[in-house]
Amino acid sequence: MTVAQTILPRLADPAHLDRRTGAIVFLAFAAAYFCSALVRAITATLSPVLTQEFTLHARDLGLLAGGYFFGFAAIQLPLGKWLDKHGPKHVILWFLSLAVLGCLAFSMASSFTWLLAARVLVGMGVGACLMAPLTGYRRWFDASTLLRANSWMLMTGSLGMLASTLPVQWLLPLTGWRALFWILAAMILLAMVAIVWLVPAWQANTKPRAGATDVEAAAASGSYSEIWKNRYFRKMVPLAFFNYAGLVAMQTLWAGPWLIKVSGYTPLEAATGLFCINAAMLVTFWSWGMANPWLAARGWSTDRLVTWGAPVSMVLLAANILGGSSTGWQGWAVFCMATSVMGLMQPAVGMAFRSSLAGRALSAYNLAIFAGVFVVQWGIGLLIDAFTDIGFAQVASFQAAMGVYLCCCIASYAYFVSVKADNSPQ
Template sequence: MTLLSRRHAVLVFLVFAFAYFFSAVLRAITATLSPTLTREFDLNAQQLGLLAGGYFLGFAATQLPLGSWLDRHGPRKVVIGFMLVAIAGCLAFSMADGFSGLLLARVLCGVGVSACLMAPLTGYRRWLEAPAQLRANSWMLMTGSLGMVASTLPVQWLVPAVGWRPVFWLLAAGIAASTVAIAWLVPRWEGGAPPASAPQPSYGQVWRHPYFRRLAPVGFFNYGGMIAIQSLWAGPWLVRVAGYAPLDAARGLFIINLSMLCTFWSWGLVNPWLQRRGITTNGLIAGGVPLSLAALAAIIALGPQAGAGAWALFCVSSTFVSLAQPAIGMAFPAAVAGRALSAYNLVIFAGVFVVQWGIGLLVDAFTAAGWDAVAAFRGAMAVFLATCLFGWGWFMLAKDNE
């Protein structure tokens, strides 16, 4: 293992965080732009869900080859190549003139930023000690929350002034700047592929690992579902169920994402302290996930009375499942870390796509059955709650197989 000096580690963290910031803006921007895009392109709930989910579809499609490339070639070389695709995706989105063009560009954006978290986490597995890995993971997610904060009110203020298309020109420029910074400051990978005589790492050993299988459903439904809500469906709920005006909804999303930023910052502070005291990731997930389930059940029961504060509580209480990601990385040897992290990220983002699109399908189906908007959204969220209960139940029942 090659450990970086403290100063170099800080610089590497900052340039990766800069890239991940723009990745998170792209992830969540459709929630803020949903009223504008719905009006301009006459989108229904299913199309809106598919458009937002297209990012995650592109993201998920790259995860398996990404893990192999990260283990072999290292974070620096891989992430630079991917981010060039993200720049192309932003420019394509800004020029789209119909739903198909928007969707294709959205998929390209997802492909392009799909290495922005996995690349640093793979590097941290080799460059940092275990407590620092936990802290760096939480603070990377905090940076992502900062990007999601930037996708709310700042975007809402920019759109009337310059239009939504130039916003994507600015994103392309920011991603280009972060690509240059990574090329300059991130170290080259040492000792890439194992020698031919050594056992070759494979995804088989990842998928067969009992701990990976135990965490897969909670990653798919609970973690993926939380991201689906945060990056899309909280916005339409605030407008169509709680009755917020678009600007008020943007303020509500700002509150939600600011809450997530503070939460991940706090996790970064306390994770090393928890590890030193023997408080495990498994215990935190087992005890913490029921809080998110209770929050979601309350939102469904409250309906129009459930506003931004209720969704902030749900998202914050769901962050316990984020601890699974570094735990997966540390459960495998460093030579397989890229594959393990990317495989688990595939599970999470496949879940985001399924939940994001699935909620849209359910809302449209319930509406077609004669339900009003409030009832349709509550019904869709009740189905989502059932899937989250399944994910947590699987985790609890599988604990003896670890």
């Protein structure tokens, strides 16, 4: 009897998974999320070669990186309905097929428009790589395990981003950037095989029971009305759009150009710096996974951690901006590590809703994050070019653009602390 035959009969939509089975399912999803993070962050390392080959401006580079997040954000609302209806296994497989096609299209691009279209397709294709497992974990894991699994999924993402730095830089002279995307397509296909083999099926009741409440009927109908009405959800959205999105924007794009154009790094030095940043994030998310159950047991809720942690991240961002050319990878690593507290908000939002609404709640929240990443990535590029056009020096243009972003973070935090709401399930 094979491993699959041993595992799969027990995985017919279980209420909870035992530790061994849960670990196997986690690893299958983690393989797909690793690929998602790798392809997400690879533009930071490839920015010098893409800029040279396609004659890109800062705004073009920001749009190209942001195109991934535009595609990602565009599918989040239908994704939430499909996850609740069809379950994570089937939905993630449908979407990963698009990611494979997008990687192949990107490898054959002959113009910026073609690059951008392929990048959007890739973003759509990997749009379920975190939401699908988190939807499953909401049903299959208890609360403390859910928090740990979320942090360790983000740790897996950091590992993917780590792979997008020095390993990609080392492979470039051997394969060229186009062949790298054939390799990525093959890796995604292997992850799909693991999901087919190891992840449980999903049985969802899409019809409201007789005498169901309006809330239950809305959940069964696929409506997002209960999500948008939730005060806790609305409280978290600005932080997701600016603060959390900014972490992703820096980690996956703007830390690279800053190191080269502001700090004076060579492309190899910048790739090494990005490697160190992502290694620091990997350790950080692993640590959150270990610490979360202990913190929760001692009254350190997500809201309390964010209330104290967000100001620290904004102070560090301000220090990086003021440091200018003296801010190296260490400054951006510390900023990203401090901002990682925002990663705890995702499972907290999921726990604010019943499991029948989890897919929609998580996907709607993810929409806020990745719409924010698109806006922040492209917006910073537009601002850098705009400040340069009015006579700012290159370093000053980067500083001014980041200063505008910092003001947005401060405003979103002020809204967060002004709204009194918790994540008690409704």
